[in-house]
Amino acid sequence: MTTETIEVQPDVARISEGLRDTGYEFNTAIADIIDNSIAAGASNVDVRFGADFIGNISVSVADDGCGMDRDGLINAMKYGSKRRADAASLGKFGLGLKTASTAFCKRLALVSRPDGQSAALRAAWDLDFLGQSNSWGLELASAAPHEVQLLNESAQEKSGTVVIWEKVDRLLSDYTRPDGKPLKNALKRQEDSLREHIATVYQRFLDPTDARSRTLTIKLNGAPVSAWDPFCIAEVSAPAVDKTIPVQLPNGQSATFSIRAFILPRKEEFSSTENRNAAKISNERQGVYVYRENRLIHGPDWLGMYKQEPHFRCFASSCHSTTSSMMRFR
Numbered sequence: 001m002t003t004e005t006i007e008v009q010p011d012v013a014r015i016s017e018g019l020r021d022t023g024y025e026f027n028t029a030i031a032d033i034i035d036n037s038i039a040a041g042a043s044n045v046d047v048r049f050g051a052d053f054i055g056n057i058s059v060s061v062a063d064d065g066c067g068m069d070r071d072g073l074i075n076a077m078k079y080g081s082k083r084r085a086d087a088a089s090l091g092k093f094g095l096g097l098k099t100a101s102t103a104f105c106k107r108l109a110l111v112s113r114p115d116g117q118s119a120a121l122r123a124a125w126d127l128d129f130l131g132q133s134n135s136w137g138l139e140l141a142s143a144a145p146h147e148v149q150l151l152n153e154s155a156q157e158k159s160g161t162v163v164i165w166e167k168v169d170r171l172l173s174d175y176t177r178p179d180g181k182p183l184k185n186a187l188k189r190q191e192d193s194l195r196e197h198i199a200t201v202y203q204r205f206l207d208p209t210d211a212r213s214r215t216l217t218i219k220l221n222g223a224p225v226s227a228w229d230p231f232c233i234a235e236v237s238a239p240a241v242d243k244t245i246p247v248q249l250p251n252g253q254s255a256t257f258s259i260r261a262f263i264l265p266r267k268e269e270f271s272s273t274e275n276r277n278a279a280k281i282s283n284e285r286q287g288v289y290v291y292r293e294n295r296l297i298h299g300p301d302w303l304g305m306y307k308q309e310p311h312f313r314c315f316a317s318s319c320h321s322t323t324s325s326m327m328r329f330r
């Protein structure tokens with residue numbers, strides 16, 4: 001038999017549903033969306049989530065980045081968007097926006113405009129529609145007034161983008177009473193956990209005194225997120241170890257990464273109760289924090305070398321790669 005090549009189209013309903021299960025947690029999903037805002041040059045990011053009076057949860061992330069025109073929106077919504085021009089960008093695979101969003105919602109809308117003169121457009125994937133039609137039918141329309149308002153609140157009549165999750169079916173379990181305390185408490189716990197995550201992952205962007213990256217304001221449900229410094233620089237004047245290590249990459253390029261290790265004061269050694277509480281010394285926060293392009297990409301943990309345990313509670317180490325490619329440390 002001669003060999004032939006036949007084109008086999010993936011099943012839209014099965015693929016779009018299957019890609020919901022790529023293992024995202026809520027905090028990491030929102031961080032993927034914020035990465036896109038940072039890559040778009042945003043200075044302001046506004047994250048909101050909550051439930052309406054009948055218990056429907058919605059999530060939005062608005063920014064004042066470069067925004068997109070119609071073609072840009074279509075590319076952004078494509079599973080496998082074009083490779084980004086900037087190798088140092090936080091985005092690599094052309095999938096994050098879609099997979100992070102649909103891990104939690106069945107309808108993803110992207111509202112954007114490339115400048116203050118253009119009308120904002122909305123592109124949306126609705127998984128129910130994809131399932132029923134079994135076609136990659138992307139919905140394109142003018143943005144609704146409330147979406148434009150969300151955009152304007154961050155973008156101030158200039159360029160910007162809003163990511164909107166609707167039909168959020170996988171964030172919290174079902175609550176019988178949408179006005180009840182259990183749902184409110186669950187949302188509050190989620191908000192607190194997300195605030196901590198953003199404060200840690202984007203510490204260098206959120207701290208205006210940190211010269212390693214530009215400054216970014218991230219608001220969560222109206223309140224700005226403050227940076228959290230795992231290494232307690234306010235108390236530890238110098239790292240115990242500070243090394244820059246050159247490495248040869250498999251593609252022949254050379255790069256460096258730097259390792260800095262910090263020993264945090266014991267509880268009784270802190271100069272103030274405020275600093276001691278802010279340090280949040282605990283087993284879970286010890287270990288190696290790995291950064292790429294000033295964003296925490298892994299950790300803290302001991303990269304498989306040790307277990308997190310009370311004796312190491314005051315150790316934290318930062319590992320920062322200066323290459324734009326991902327590095328593995330094991």
Ligand SMILES: Nc1ncnc2c1ncn2[C@@H]1O[C@H](COP(=O)(O)OP(=O)(O)OP(=O)(O)O)[C@@H](O)[C@H]1O
Nearest residue numbers: 036037040076081091092093094095096097098161
């Ligand atoms: N907030 C935004 N502002 C401007 N453009 C955006 C924004 N969000 C997404 N985009 C565009 O959509 C494209 C697809 O985003 P997506 O997150 O799916 O992939 P990526 O960031 O390129 O890679 P990764 O899969 O690693 O996240 C981006 O490359 C960018 O062009």
Ligand SMILES: [Mg+2]
Nearest residue numbers: 036091096097
């Ligand atoms: Mg991305």
